[in-house]
Amino acid sequence: HEAETHRTDLMTITRYVLNEQSRHPESRGDFTILLSHIVLGCKFVCSAVSKAGLAKLIGLAGETNVQGEEQKKLDVLSNEVFVKALISSGRTCILVSEEDEEATFVDPSLRGKYCVVFDPLDGSSNIDCGVSIGTIFGVYMVKDKDNVTLDEVLQPGKNMLAAGYCMYGSSCTLVLSTGSGVNGFTLDPSLGEFILTHPDIKIPKKGKIYSVNEGNAKNWDGPTTKYVEKCKYPKDGASPKSLRYIGSMVADVHRTLLYGGIFLYPADKKSPNGKLRVLYEVFPMSFLMEQAGGQAFTGKQRALDLVPTKIHQRSPIFLGSYDEVEEIKGLYAAEENTA
Numbered sequence: 001h002e003a004e005t006h007r008t009d010l011m012t013i014t015r016y017v018l019n020e021q022s023r024h025p026e027s028r029g030d031f032t033i034l035l036s037h038i039v040l041g042c043k044f045v046c047s048a049v050s051k052a053g054l055a056k057l058i059g060l061a062g063e064t065n066v067q068g069e070e071q072k073k074l075d076v077l078s079n080e081v082f083v084k085a086l087i088s089s090g091r092t093c094i095l096v097s098e099e100d101e102e103a104t105f106v107d108p109s110l111r112g113k114y115c116v117v118f119d120p121l122d123g124s125s126n127i128d129c130g131v132s133i134g135t136i137f138g139v140y141m142v143k144d145k146d147n148v149t150l151d152e153v154l155q156p157g158k159n160m161l162a163a164g165y166c167m168y169g170s171s172c173t174l175v176l177s178t179g180s181g182v183n184g185f186t187l188d189p190s191l192g193e194f195i196l197t198h199p200d201i202k203i204p205k206k207g208k209i210y211s212v213n214e215g216n217a218k219n220w221d222g223p224t225t226k227y228v229e230k231c232k233y234p235k236d237g238a239s240p241k242s243l244r245y246i247g248s249m250v251a252d253v254h255r256t257l258l259y260g261g262i263f264l265y266p267a268d269k270k271s272p273n274g275k276l277r278v279l280y281e282v283f284p285m286s287f288l289m290e291q292a293g294g295q296a297f298t299g300k301q302r303a304l305d306l307v308p309t310k311i312h313q314r315s316p317i318f319l320g321s322y323d324e325v326e327e328i329k330g331l332y333a334a335e336e337n338t339a
């Protein structure tokens, strides 16, 4: 039992990425350095999020703190931390954040070969009620870091080198893929290290859970309506699926990845492109799902094949267990044929 409680083969995220790096002799550790700055940002946000409730309690939020600075909203603070950390890494040349209308072009003196797209604090409207929220990120390599244009970042998700999210919940869990599978790391606050706790995550081929905002049902299209109907009233005598919808993408996706099932944010009459953003929500989560053996579909095509034209563009998304997404694809294909 002793061995169980004091594991000695601690695999930290840094060691994991260094091991990965050794598989690419040509790399000079640039990605490892980039990742260490992303991890630093996640540690900071984890700490700030866990104190957010207390800050409100002792009246810091909305007033000035001891330095006389206006208490920033957490998503603004998180964005500033990630932008500064990524720029100071010296490994990025263009940044796209959910919080910034325009892309950030890094000063040539600090420019590197990576482009990072991220949502620094997705689901932040849930902070006040204690629901898990998260950071979502994706990494592209640019072709020519000295002549960087916006086109460099408008790449299909399949070109991503890495993608991941960090969920700030009962524990702080960072789920990462660098293109050869998916691994989960949990922050040990006493060490300040992310420890490998979920090696080689594979999503179950089928699942008993569907995750969608049923409040939008009135506006769904045919295939989505049919699919959700099948979840609730299965024809073949199977038992109905359970509905689990947290309303925080990182939390809903994390549960789907570990337990199986399907997460849907479909298009509807009000929002023909759905709600979720392609670059820093749909692509990273789709990348992870495929790396874990699942699928991700937009209603028209494989999500990672989509070529974005705007940095804040939205897309409908159906992602999760291979067989569940296959079913949705069949329903959209059938509609295509009758159209």
Ligand code: P6P
Pocket (backbone or CB within 6 Å): 122, 123, 124, 125, 213, 247, 248, 249, 250, 252, 275
């Ligand atoms: P709805 C949170 O605001 C968010 O961007 C995602 O984290 C989440 O999946 C989605 O929106 C929830 O949207 O319309 O169901 O409240």
